[in-house]
Structures are given as structure tokens and as C-alpha cells.
Amino acid sequence: MQKIIKIGGNVVDNPELLEKFIIDFAAMDGPKILVHGGGVMASQLQKELGRQPVMIEGRRVTDEETLKVVTMVYAGWCSKSIVALLQKHGCNAIGLCGADANLIEATKRPAGRIDYGFVGDVDPSMINAGFLLSLMEQGITPVISAITHDKAGSLLNTNADTIASSVAVAMSHAEAAKTEDGKPYVSLIYCFEKDGVLYDKDDDSSLIREITPASYAALKAEGRVAAGMIPKLDNSFRALDSGVSRVIVKHARNLLNGIGTTLCL
Amino acid sequence: MQKIIKIGGNVVDNPELLEKFIIDFAAMDGPKILVHGGGVMASQLQKELGRQPVMIEGRRVTDEETLKVVTMVYAGWCSKSIVALLQKHGCNAIGLCGADANLIEATKRPAGRIDYGFVGDVDPSMINAGFLLSLMEQGITPVISAITHDKAGSLLNTNADTIASSVAVAMSHAEAAKTEDGKPYVSLIYCFEKDGVLYDKDDDSSLIREITPASYAALKAEGRVAAGMIPKLDNSFRALDSGVSRVIVKHARNLLNGIGTTLCL
Numbered sequence: 328m329q330k331i332i333k334i335g336g337n338v339v340d341n342p343e344l345l346e347k348f349i350i351d352f353a354a355m356d357g358p359k360i361l362v363h364g365g366g367v368m369a370s371q372l373q374k375e376l377g378r379q380p381v382m383i384e385g386r387r388v389t390d391e392e393t394l395k396v397v398t399m400v401y402a403g404w405c406s407k408s409i410v411a412l413l414q415k416h417g418c419n420a421i422g423l424c425g426a427d428a429n430l431i432e433a434t435k436r437p438a439g440r441i442d443y444g445f446v447g448d449v450d451p452s453m454i455n456a457g458f459l460l461s462l463m464e465q466g467i468t469p470v471i472s473a474i475t476h477d478k479a480g481s482l483l484n485t486n487a488d489t490i491a492s493s494v495a496v497a498m499s500h501a502e503a504a505k506t507e508d509g510k511p512y513v514s515l516i517y518c519f520e521k522d523g524v525l526y527d528k529d530d531d532s533s534l535i536r537e538i539t540p541a542s543y544a545a546l547k548a549e550g551r552v553a554a555g556m557i558p559k560l561d562n563s564f565r566a567l568d569s570g571v572s573r574v575i576v577k578h579a580r581n582l583l584n585g586i587g588t589t590l591c592l
Numbered sequence: 593m594q595k596i597i598k599i600g601g602n603v604v605d606n607p608e609l610l611e612k613f614i615i616d617f618a619a620m621d622g623p624k625i626l627v628h629g630g631g632v633m634a635s636q637l638q639k640e641l642g643r644q645p646v647m648i649e650g651r652r653v654t655d656e657e658t659l660k661v662v663t664m665v666y667a668g669w670c671s672k673s674i675v676a677l678l679q680k681h682g683c684n685a686i687g688l689c690g691a692d693a694n695l696i697e698a699t700k701r702p703a704g705r706i707d708y709g710f711v712g713d714v715d716p717s718m719i720n721a722g723f724l725l726s727l728m729e730q731g732i733t734p735v736i737s738a739i740t741h742d743k744a745g746s747l748l749n750t751n752a753d754t755i756a757s758s759v760a761v762a763m764s765h766a767e768a769a770k771t772e773d774g775k776p777y778v779s780l781i782y783c784f785e786k787d788g789v790l791y792d793k794d795d796d797s798s799l800i801r802e803i804t805p806a807s808y809a810a811l812k813a814e815g816r817v818a819a820g821m822i823p824k825l826d827n828s829f830r831a832l833d834s835g836v837s838r839v840i841v842k843h844a845r846n847l848l849n850g851i852g853t854t855l856c857l
Contacts, residue, residue: 375641376640376641395669398668398669398672398673399664399665399668399669400664400668401668402667402668402671402672402687403663403664403665403666403667403668403669403671403672404660404663404664404668406667406668407663407667407668407689407691407692407739407747408663408747410689410691410692410741411691411741411745411746411747412745414691414694414741414743414745415743415744415745419693419694420691420692420693421688421692421693422667422689422691422692423686424672424675424687426672426675426676426679426685426687427672427675427685427686427687428684428685428686428732429679429684458730461730465723465726467693474672476675476676476679478679478680479680480676480677480679480680481676482672482673482676
């Protein structure tokens with residue numbers, strides 16, 4: 328089973344939680360890929376430089392100066408300090424952005440109603456799965472930051488959740504070609520700062536263990552799913568439809584135990 | 593002939609010179625590795641963040657905050673924007689620091705008369721030449737930033753000239769094992785903002801075409817070598833003694849032509 332694991336900016340920005348997570352991640356058997364954000368730190372650096380982060384519908388408007396900041400933070404400090412910690416704990420990691428070895432060639436989002444600037448959109452066909460496989464065959468664990476490129480010289484700020492699901496789908500296709508029954512075995516795991524999807528968002532004990540498309544529709548109809556979770560879950564069901572074996576949403580501290588929400592078809 | 597090419601912070605910080613250099617570098621045939629600095633930009637970011645860069649004998653004193661800045665600048669913005677430009681010009685590059693795939697495990701410099709903080713020292717035995725070769729065999733060009741690690745979780749700020757010569761020596765040993773006559777074929781090329789070593793430092797037309805250990809001793813005795821060049825040239829002669837075929841010092845704009853100073857034994 329190949330595992331694609333995504334951690335968000337709140338985990339990356341919490342040194343204790345991050346090191347516990349890194350130790351657990353390093354201890355996991357089998358091929359694995361880590362995708363990380365770093366948005367909390369990027370906003371902080373923008374403020375230290377006297378600029379105000381501009382977010383529209385949860386996405387960062389990325390002008391040239393902001394592109395420099397997010398590249399420095401995600402592909403620089405977050406990526407390399409995560410890799411150094413993984414190396415400390417015996418995991419031979421490599422920190423990559425989408426420009427490296429042309430790993431993810433994205434499309435600059437056209438300026439419509441909103442001009443997000445240097446923001447890239449990705450889909451599974453844009454992932455260089457062959458290069459990721461060649462690294463994993465050498466025992467090297469890819470750590471991917473949410474910076475891509477347009478192959479015309481521009482870096483692009485890209486949503487880390489979408490990178491994680493696109494990588495998972497691309498790896499599913501690559502793996503399916505290799506297994507005897509043609510079935511892929513790829514899990515996509517989103518780690519954040521809640522135990523999973525909660526029935527009552529203010530009650531941590533109301534964890535939903537499993538969500539199917541039918542129960543998801545019912546939860547949405549009841550207004551039980553927090554607005555911020557909807558893109559993540561929509562995205563997850565699309566990944567399942569596209570060949571990913573399972574998607575799990577869980578707390579970063581629970582990487583190695585069974586606590587979390589499993590999405591399945 | 594394998595080429596290890598180093599560009600300094602003044603080249604990285606000059607967008608026109610950098611893009612011309614990148615186009616030339618992308619056009620060069622054969623296996624090649626780029627090592628880059630970024631010190632000018634790092635000092636600028638330190639100042640924008642309200643801190644004063646502290647340099648002693650040309651080396652940056654690197655406390656925790658400075659380590660974060662140099663990692664963001666060298667391994668983040670400089671590395672990834674160089675890689676994106678190389679991809680634009682048809683060179684399949686990958687940006688690496690020493691923590692990535694355990695490429696360069698350095699030793700933290702002990703605090704002596706001066707405590708440089710998070711500064712690492714390297715030698716050729718610390719370079720993971722096998723990983724560089726495996727990338728080059730896949731047609732991927734390594735771009736190395738001057739950040740290493742101690743394998744105990746710390747990143748370390750490291751001199752880019754020393755990384756370049758250590759990589760060149762390590763690749764010489766790896767290449768010598770592969771050639772029929774046991775001879776390595778590795779060039780080390782330092783690109784900076786002068787045509788090479790000048791006989792009169794204020795006269796750009798006084799370029800010295802070739803320096804041997806004997807002529808170098810004479811130049812030093814006459815006081816003809818600028819103080820800043822001495823560590824670079826000492827380092828270069830050590831690389832020649834350790835198996836590198838030739839060392840060339842030249843202007844970044846002259847990468848593809850013969851103008852420069854060649855050091856030979």
C-alpha cells in the first residue's frame with residue numbers, strides 16, 4: 328500500500344506536533360510521499376515584511392512579492408527543515424517543488440472575476456509519477472511543497488490539498504499498471520488539527536468513522552459539514568472515483584493509530 | 593567531460609546576467625552540476641526584517657533567525673527560480689540542498705575564537721556522489737544550494753565555493769572508477785563578475801590566462817592576488833591535487849567562450 332500524506336500549515340507551524348508527526352511518518356513502512364503546506368508561516372513573514380496577506384475564498388492572492396514569500400517559506404524553510412528532521416529520524420527524504428525534475432507542470436489560473444496572480448491549477452495528468460516512482464525505488468521519500476511551475480519560467484502558488492489528491496490519483500494509475508489484478512493500492516491521508524470529520528463541529532467526541540457518497544449527501548443536507556471541509560471532501564470523493572483506494576481524514580498526532588474518518592465509495 | 597559550475601550571489605542577484613547565464617548553461621552539452629550562492633539577497637532580506645548581517649572574515653555569522661533567512665533565500669527562492677528558468681530553457685533541473693537525499697552531511701563548525709553558529713564545514717568524503725550520478729544518468733541536472741545538514745535535524749549554512757570544489761573532487765573519484773585509463777574528466781568552473789584573475793585588479797585587460805602552482809606563488813609574493821581571491825585559488829589548487837582535471841575562473845557572461853583564467857598543475 329502506497330501512502331500519500333498531506334499536512335497543513337497549522338501542523339508545520341507547531342514544532343512539537345510537527346516533530347511527533349515526523350517521527351511517526353519516518354516509522355511508517357512502505358512507500359510514502361509527504362505533501363505539505365506552510366500558509367501560517369507565509370502569512371507571518373508577509374506581515375513581518377510589512378505586507379498584509381490577501382485571502383479570497385480561502386486562497387491567497389499571489390503577486391510577485393507574495394510568490395517570493397511563499398516560495399521561500401514552503402519550498403525553502405518548511406521543505407528543508409522537514410527533510411532535515413526526517414533524515415534525523417532515519418527517513419531518507421528529498422524536498423521537491425513542482426519545478427524540480429518537472430514534477431508538476433501547472434496552468435496559471437486565468438484572471439476572471441478575481442485575479443489570483445501567480446496561482447497554478449493542477450490535475451493528475453500533470454504529475455510526473457515516473458520520477459516519484461524512481462525515487463521510491465531507490466528508497467528515497469519525496470516531500471512535496473505546494474509550489475509548481477508553468478514551464479515558461481514562472482513558479483506558481485498551488486493548493487496543497489489539490490496537489491496531494493492529484494499525486495494520489497497519478498500514483499494510483501501508475502501502480503494499477505504494475506499489480507496483477509490491475510487494482511491500485513494507494514491511500515490518501517489528510518492530517519490536520521481535528522480528529523476527523525465531526526458530526527457536531529464543537530464536540531470532539533462526535534467523530535464520524537466512515538462517510539460514503541450517500542451519507543455525505545445527507546450530512547451536507549443537514550448542514551453538518553463545516554464550510555471549510557466541503558472542498559476537501561468533494562476533492563476526496565473525486566480522488567476515490569479516479570482510482571484512489573481510500574481517503575482518510577485525521578489528526579496529525581494520530582498518524583499511526585486508527586482514529587479518523589475514512590471515506591469510501 | 594563532467595562540469596561543476598559555481599555562480600555567486602552577485603550573479604544570482606542580477607536578473608539579466610542570471611538569465612543569460614541560465615540560457616548558456618542550459619545549452620551546454622554533457623553532464624553538469626550547478627552550485628549557487630545567494631548572499632546578496634540574504635543580506636537584503638535580513639535588512640528588510642530589521643536585522644543587520646554580521647560577517648566575519650567574509651563568512652556570515654548564522655544564528656537561528658539567520659539560518660531561517662539563508663535557507664529561505666538559497667534553498668527556496670534562488671534554487672527554485674533558477675530551476676524554473678532552466679526548465680523554461682529546456683534543461684531538466686532539480687534544486688537540492690545538502691539535506692535532500694542526504695546529499696551533503698556536514699560538520700557543524702565548533703565555536704572557537706569566533707562562534708559562527710549554524711555553519712557547516714564539508715569535504716569531498718561528505719558528498720553523496722552516487723545520488724548525483726543517478727540523477728545525471730536520468731538526464732536530470734542537479735542545482736545545489738549552499739545549505740547542508742548535520743543528520744541530527746539541523747540545517748547548516750555552508751560556503752558555496754567549498755561545496756563546489758568538494759562536489760568536483762567527489763565526482764572526479766566517482767568518474768575515475770568508471771573510465772578505462774582511470775583518469776577523471778571533471779572541470780570545476782567558478783563564475784563571477786570579473787573576467788578571471790587579473791594581473792592588475794583595476795585593469796580588466798590584464799587577464800592572466802593560465803596559473804600554475806609556481807606562477808601562483810610568484811603572484812602572491814608580488815601581492816598581485818586580491819585578498820578575496822586567495823581562498824578561492826588555494827581551494828582550487830587543492831581540488832587539482834585531489835583529482836579534478838582543471839579549474840577555470842571566469843565571468844558568468846563568458847560561460848561558453850574561452851575567456852578566463854585556467855589553473856593547472
